[in-house]
Amino acid sequence: MKRCCEGVGLPCLFKGVGMASPRAPRYLLVFDFDETIINENSDDSIIRAAPGQVLPEQLRQTFQEGFYNEYMQRVLAYLGDQGVKMGDFKTVYENIPLSPGMQELFQWLSKNQELFELILISDANMFGIECKLRASGFHSLFRKIFSNPSSFDKRGYFTLGPYHSHKCLECPANMCKRKILTEYLAERAQEEVEFERVFYVGDGANDFCPSGTLTASDVAFPRKGYPMHQMIQEMEKKQPGAFQATVVPWESAVDVARYLQEILKKKC
Numbered sequence: 001m002k003r004c005c006e007g008v009g010l011p012c013l014f015k016g017v018g019m020a021s022p023r024a025p026r027y028l029l030v031f032d033f034d035e036t037i038i039n040e041n042s043d044d045s046i047i048r049a050a051p052g053q054v055l056p057e058q059l060r061q062t063f064q065e066g067f068y069n070e071y072m073q074r075v076l077a078y079l080g081d082q083g084v085k086m087g088d089f090k091t092v093y094e095n096i097p098l099s100p101g102m103q104e105l106f107q108w109l110s111k112n113q114e115l116f117e118l119i120l121i122s123d124a125n126m127f128g129i130e131c132k133l134r135a136s137g138f139h140s141l142f143r144k145i146f147s148n149p150s151s152f153d154k155r156g157y158f159t160l161g162p163y164h165s166h167k168c169l170e171c172p173a174n175m176c177k178r179k180i181l182t183e184y185l186a187e188r189a190q191e192e193v194e195f196e197r198v199f200y201v202g203d204g205a206n207d208f209c210p211s212g213t214l215t216a217s218d219v220a221f222p223r224k225g226y227p228m229h230q231m232i233q234e235m236e237k238k239q240p241g242a243f244q245a246t247v248v249p250w251e252s253a254v255d256v257a258r259y260l261q262e263i264l265k266k267k268c
Helices: 042-049 068-081 086-094 102-110 126-136 177-190 205-211 227-238 253-267
Strands: 027-031 116-121 142-146 150-152 158-160 197-202 219-222
Touching (some): 042 068, 042 086, 142 177, 205 219, 219 253
16 A cells, blocks of 8 residues: 655654644554543443443343444443433543553644544444543544444433444454545545555454554554454464564553654654
8 A cells, every 4th residue: 555755844753843734644543442542441331320330131141242332222222211311421431541641642642743643443432432532632633533323312312323334254243443444544545645654553353453454564553462462463373474564562552652753753
């Protein structure tokens, strides 16, 4: 994939950052949400709004692997029946803690917006993501957010839908992040924006699929010890060299910031 932005003459990272550039960003930075930007799974977090902060066992037993979105639709219907309202959900989402170092990473990125284009791809839901990003002050950093549609119906019930349909056999029925990322890059290329490098920050099994599209010039940042990291390691054992991107595991998002700083320092 062509991502040619060499020689665009951007200023050094450490000189006069924060000024708008007339040129397209050089780098695409892709984020997951659950257990990446935030330090929890937001679907699990909203159980705090349930009576006694627990779900009935009968409801929990309806979960099927690969159909989590449909399961969450049932959970939200139950919470609606229990009188849980928009404000209750909003409070829960706003109070979910950010992952270690994420505040510092976003603060650094906010000073270098001319260099990076940020998008978020998550199997959570739009309402919850936007609540948290607005509360933390980082919503405006993202050019686009891809997540499952959510809204409140006439009864005040929180409703959730699938993002799309796809043919990927590795991903949940409602979302393939590889499909979303591939289509986004193609769309931006049509708009004559082609990135020099793509960086992907994630943690889960559904982040492994899109990270497989990354090239040798790109970087995958899997959260250390989480499923995405484990799956990359397993692939490397079975097929050495098959995973093309550079792999940089992180425990704190400060690790991501430092790596990006080093890349930009070499460009100065």
